[in-house]
Amino acid sequence: MExxxxxxxxxxxxxxxxxxxxxxxxxLEVLRMIKDAQQQHGLRHGDYQRYRGYCTRRVxxxxxxxxxxQYDKRxxxxxxxxxxxxxxxxxxVRYLHIPxxxxxxxxxxxxxxxxxxxxxxxxxxxxxxxxxKACLYALQLQELSASDCCDARTRWEIEAYNAxxxxxxHFELSLWKSAIENLKRAxxxxxxxxxxxxxxxxxxxxxxxxxxxxxxxxxxYNIGEGASMDDLLELRAQGLxxxxxxxxxxxxxxxxxxxxxxEWRGRKMGVRPEKARLFLMSIQDLDKSIxxxxxIQAKIEILETVIMDCKDAITAIKEEIKQDPKLRAxxxxxxxxxxxxxxxxxxxxxxxxxxERNMLLVKQAKASLEDASEGGGKKVxxxxxxxxxxxxxxxxxxLQQVPGLEEDEKYQEEIMSLSTTFRAFRCYxxxxxxxxxKRWKEAVALYERSMNYAKEALTSSPKAYNLAExxxxxxxxxxxxxxxxHAYSVLEDDASDEAGAVFGRTQxxxxxxxxxxxxxxxxxxLHSKNPNVFKITPDMEPIxxxxxxxxxxxxxxxxxxxxxxxxxxxxxxxxxxxxGFVKGFLGWGGASK
Numbered sequence: 167m168e169x170x171x172x173x174x175x176x177x178x179x180x181x182x183x184x185x186x187x188x189x190x191x192x193x194l195e196v197l198r199m200i201k202d203a204q205q206q207h208g209l210r211h212g213d214y215q216r217y218r219g220y221c222t223r224r225v226x227x228x229x230x231x232x233x234x235x236q237y238d239k240r241x242x243x244x245x246x247x248x249x250x251x252x253x254x255x256x257x258x259v260r261y262l263h264i265p266x267x268x269x270x271x272x273x274x275x276x277x278x279x280x281x282x283x284x285x286x287x288x289x290x291x292x293x294x295x296x297x298x299k300a301c302l303y304a305l306q307l308q309e310l311s312a313s314d315c316c317d318a319r320t321r322w323e324i325e326a327y328n329a330x331x332x333x334x335x336h337f338e339l340s341l342w343k344s345a346i347e348n349l350k351r352a353x354x355x356x357x358x359x360x361x362x363x364x365x366x367x368x369x370x371x372x373x374x375x376x377x378x379x380x381x382x383x384x385x386x387y388n389i390g391e392g393a394s395m396d397d398l399l400e401l402r403a404q405g406l407x408x409x410x411x412x413x414x415x416x417x418x419x420x421x422x423x424x425x426x427x428x429e430w431r432g433r434k435m436g437v438r439p440e441k442a443r444l445f446l447m448s449i450q451d452l453d454k455s456i457x458x459x460x461x462i463q464a465k466i467e468i469l470e471t472v473i474m475d476c477k478d479a480i481t482a483i484k485e486e487i488k489q490d491p492k493l494r495a496x497x498x499x500x501x502x503x504x505x506x507x508x509x510x511x512x513x514x515x516x517x518x519x520x521x522e523r524n525m526l527l528v529k530q531a532k533a534s535l536e537d538a539s540e541g542g543g544k545k546v547x548x549x550x551x552x553x554x555x556x557x558x559x560x561x562x563x564x565l566q567q568v569p570g571l572e573e574d575e576k577y578q579e580e581i582m583s584l585s586t587t588f589r590a591f592r593c594y595x596x597x598x599x600x601x602x603x604k605r606w607k608e609a610v611a612l613y614e615r616s617m618n619y620a621k622e623a624l625t626s627s628p629k630a631y632n633l634a635e636x637x638x639x640x641x642x643x644x645x646x647x648x649x650x651x652h653a654y655s656v657l658e659d660d661a662s663d664e665a666g667a668v669f670g671r672t673q674x675x676x677x678x679x680x681x682x683x684x685x686x687x688x689x690x691x692l693h694s695k696n697p698n699v700f701k702i703t704p705d706m707e708p709i710x711x712x713x714x715x716x717x718x719x720x721x722x723x724x725x726x727x728x729x730x731x732x733x734x735x736x737x738x739x740x741x742x743x744x745x746g747f748v749k750g751f752l753g754w755g756g757a758s759k
Contacts, residue, residue, distance in 0.1 A: 192252070192259040192316050196323040197356070198370060200270060214278035221271035228264050246306065252315040262310060262320075269303035269331065272296045280338075297335040304328040319359070326355035330378070337381060346385035353378045430511045431574070438505060441482040442512065445475050449515070462530045469523040476516040483509050510570045517568070521561045528554050548598035555592035562588060583626040587633050590619035594640060597647070606655035613648040617641055657688070 203224075208216030229235055236245050251261045276296035283289045304327060310316075311324040333348030353375050360371030427434050428446060437443045449472060459465040483505060531554060534546045562585045571577050593616035600609040620637045679692065679699040691698050 190252075190257050190315060192257075192262065192320065194259060194262050194266075194316070194320045194323070196266065196320070196327050197374060200266070200327075201370065203270070212281075214274045214281070218271055218274040218278065221267045221274060225264060225267045225271065228260055228267070232258060232260060232264075234261075234264075247310060249310060249313050249315070252310065252313065257315070262307065262316075265303045265307040265310065266327075269300045269307065269327075272300035272303060273331065273334070276300065294335070294338060297331075297338060301328075301331050301335050304331040322355055322359060326352045326359070329355070333381070337385065340388075342385045342388040346382055346389065349378050349382050349385065353382065428508075428511070430507075430514075431571075431577070433507065435508045435511070436505075437508065439479070439482045439486050442479040442508065445479040445512075448472075448475065462526055462533075466523055466526050466530075469519055469526070473516060473519050473523065476512055476519065480509065480512050480516065483512065507570055510568050514565070514568050514571075517561055517565050521558060521565075524554060524558045524561065528558070548595045548602065551595040552592060552599060555588055555595065558588050559585065559592065579626070583623060586619050586626065587623040587637065590616050590623055590637065590640060593619060594644060597651075601647075601651060604654075604658075606651045606658060609651045610648055610655060613644050613651065617644045617648075620644070657686075 203220065204210075204217060207220040208214065232251075234245055234247070234251070236243055247261045247264050251257065273296070276293045279289045279293040279296065283293060304324075308324050308328045311321045316324075329348045329352040333345050333352060336342075336345035336348060339345075356371045356374045356378075360368045360375070363371070427436050429435075437446060452468075452472060456465050456468055459468060487505060487509075528551070531546050531551055562581060566578065566581050566585075593612045597609045597612035597616060600606075600612065620641050624634060624637050624641075677698075678701055679689075679697070689698070
């Protein structure tokens with residue numbers, strides 16, 4: 167028995183010794199794994215510090231469970247994951263997680279430093295160091311996947327991850343050529359992987375391909391491969407470029423000379439401040455950039471970025487006017503001149519782009535209102551739409567007051583046409599608000615006013631935002647709403663005459679239906695089990711009751727006088743009262759002696 171135990175113990179493999187076995191094939195979905203971790207641990211809100219802490223804890227847990235610590239009680243001993251760990255008897259796919267999480271930790275630290283580098287420029291060097299370390303761990307992961315222990319999909323995913331990490335590093339170092347090569351390689355691999363996978367798994371890889379596109383376009387622009395200015399505006403709206411001034415400085419040598427002067431409303435003006443010149447260059451293809459945006463929210467973000475840049479340019483012009491006393495004269499011969507007309511031009515651009523942004527907000531709110539009416543989406547009240555149109559009308563009022571354009575009749579007519587159009591929409595949504603409050607008469611009046619504004623605006627043909635079709639749709643909508651509100655108003659008057667109740671409540675009437683056929687009232691009792699249509703049994707009427715015999719005449723009887731029959735005490739008969747009569751009648755009065 168002891169010999170059998172010795173032989174069995176000798177034949178049992180030692181777990182600490184890596185005895186070669188048949189190699190296992192591991193599969194690791196790198197992109198899905200890191201995306202899930204990022205969304206669950208901080209990057210949904212851009213919190214890179216939280217995600218970095220998660221990666222640190224994840225590496226510590228992995229080393230503990232895989233029994234691969236890097237320290238004892240006193241000393242630190244570096245232990246990297248090697249191919250032997252993946253091929254031994256204790257091989258585990260989680261060994262691949264260690265270099266992946268360490269690369270993610272270094273990358274997250276670098277992105278955190280990138281956010282802080284806006285106020286502390288020295289952190290830019292620390293950022294580059296962290297990205298270099300992330301690239302080292304990504305290379306280590308790729309070396310591990312090159313062995314036969316990983317399947318083809320895992321090798322491709324790790325290769326794409328390594329290329330993306332190196333492209334990110336070279337992007338920060340402004341090595342545009344190598345950055346675009348690595349990013350294109352990663353994009354190509356992710357695109358091929360998405361095409362090869364089932365349809366339900368393709369969305370993640372397509373999103374990654376779209377995520378890499380702006381960076382590739384920016385690298386192509388810096389190399390000189392023809393990226394346009396509207397592409398750069400879209401990149402900045404997405405937060406990939408820090409400021410437009412440094413971007414426009416790169417193309418200043420090509421187009422600054424051509425923008426020394428500009429023309430607006432038939433008048434030429436010099437573009438003197440550098441910041442104003444750069445801003446005017448940046449918005450030359452703004453409309454194309456807005457058209458390329460995929461969603462309303464993306465268009466709004468691009469416009470908000472342009473509005474902020476325009477405000478900076480206006481501030482620069484005002485500062486230059488303040489510093490140079492020669493520029494303080496605003497007019498000559500009643501006409502605004504020089505840099506002041508440029509200031510009016512930039513003010514006009516800011517107000518028009520703000521108006522365009524607000525129109526997109528209205529469009530977004532209308533879409534939400536339609537979704538809410540169909541039972542889904544966020545509920546938008548008519549009051550919210552009214553508020554948006556009030557803000558738009560305030561912008562139109564400011565456009566009317568742009569310095570230098572008060573006497574321009576054509577310009578004022580265009581702005582008045584816009585004002586009339588937006589007043590029509592505002593009155594319509596105020597009427598909807600009053601309808602919700604059961605104020606029918608006021609709603610009818612505002613419907614009528616909205617229709618008048620819409621018809622007046624149609625005669626002036628507003629072409630700024632192609633609002634003619636919307637005005638025609640508004641007129642057709644108001645016609646039905648007006649008659650509906652008028653009908654409700656009549657019903658409310660009828661209800662108030664008889665019951666004093668507000669329309670919508672149950673109106674009860676004591677009259678049956680056959681007695682009020684000429685009157686229309688909503689009576690909920692007509693749909694009940696006992697409708698008040700006709701009274702089958704007649705009403706109760708008072709009638710004489712059946713005669714009964716009662717002794718009611720005793721109080722009216724007059725008894726005869728008995729004085730002559732009663733003797734007096736002196737031998738004469740005394741008049742007897744009612745008591746004597748009773749005593750004699752009952753026989754207990756006794757005999758007289």
